[in-house]
């Protein structure tokens with residue numbers, strides 16, 4: 001989508017001017033429970049209780065830059081990391097302790113961001129969590145500084161890398177750009193049994209692009225329209241990895257497991273190792289793949305995760321760089337010593353039963369739309385051509401399976417995320433968007449294309465390519481209640497590429 005940007009009076013920092021590989025890669029702090037409390041599920045069990053605040057924080061992103069002001073969970077970006085076990089629930093009190101004034105440009109013409117509302121609204125969603133609706137962080141249920149909400153996460157799901165982040169209506173893109181996100185790891189016995197690299201050999205990599213002013217502060221783009229600062233995409237030239245620019249990591253000459261999250265607002269990463277080094281993907285959004293997939297390039301849309309193994313044994317004494325052309329992200333400095341690697345990388349990981357299409361009780365055709373004539377009013381990205389506030393139209397029945405055909409009428413790729421559920425990608429097929437828009441006719445122009453090998457596991461976010469129908473099959477297992485589905489390009493989501501959906505209990 002085309003929206004003219006306002007010129008910055010002082011240009012942003014050129015990240016090429018910064019020294020590379022001068023800061024060590026930081027590791028997120030692991031969250032510690034405050035106490036144990038009764039689980040709210042009536043089981044009589046006690047579960048860990050955590051308290052995490054959203055608050056202003058100041059952090060150095062590079063040796064040669066002054067400290068940057070962020071908003072952060074527990075005072076760091078990424079926020080504190082949760083370590084959980086499948087089936088073991090926990091309570092988290094998410095406290096909004098943000099300052100009253102926002103420091104990024106709110107667009108008050110966006111739905112849900114009207115003047116007069118508290119500026120520093122916050123609400124927390126656990127992305128990929130099979131979470132009861134009243135703990136899922138419905139975007140309109142935001143709360144102001146001084147308030148908090150205690151959410152219950154049953155963790156009744158397979159081992160996977162989840163992440164939590166702000167989801168406040170109309171300003172989510174700003175709150176996340178400000179730094180409000182963190183990791184949430186679910187582990188289980190099936191994964192433990194594989195003997196994958198663990199402990200200090202398992203490293204999270206949280207990727208996020210940003211622009212910085214010369215004094216090291218976050219710089220978010222604004223449109224050239226007075227009073228309507230929303231922009232359709234925010235791409236930064238500088239790339240934070242666990243909150244640092246150009247960090248390095250000393251590694252032993254052995255296998256490492258990296259848990260990678262694309263936490264960017266809108267940037268797609270296409271990761272590769274310098275020197276053509278091999279990346280072996282073992283898991284995606286919702287956990288382990290059935291078998292490892294060897295990759296030269298690893299594509300990650302905003303919101304997507306990849307679980308990968310890199311073996312440095314053949315690279316003793318070398319320096320390898322993980323990048324996304326033309327950008328360099330993080331340097332690995334491999335020890336010259338031989339290492340005693342007792343980890344394994346099994347040829348089979350975790351069976352993924354593919355769901356037959358005949359299991360679906362309903363097929364929904366849902367469009368992804370962009371209405372260019374409305375751009376000047378900064379309204380125009382929609383799901384199924386329906387604004388956020390229209391009545392709920394998608395009401396799947398709990399414990400049934402549906403096929404969603406995502407018909408992308410736009411020129412962009414949109415990463416579509418459904419809350420609460422996991423799904424499988426069936427296929428992608430090109431179609432004639434002109435015919436569809438003018439004659440309401442779906443005319444395919446290609447054969448269906450199978451998902452990539454690394455998309456054959458369980459997903460919660462799927463790339464929906466331009467002028468392509470992407471089909472997913474979704475078991476609505478978990479909880480009844482009101483959830484949302486949306487584009488994970490946060491600028492799109494805020495305006496208003498997001499819709500509620502409701503899982504309804506089966507009639508008895």
Ligand SMILES: [Cu+2]
Pocket residue numbers: 413414415487488489492493497
């Ligand atoms: Cu989008």
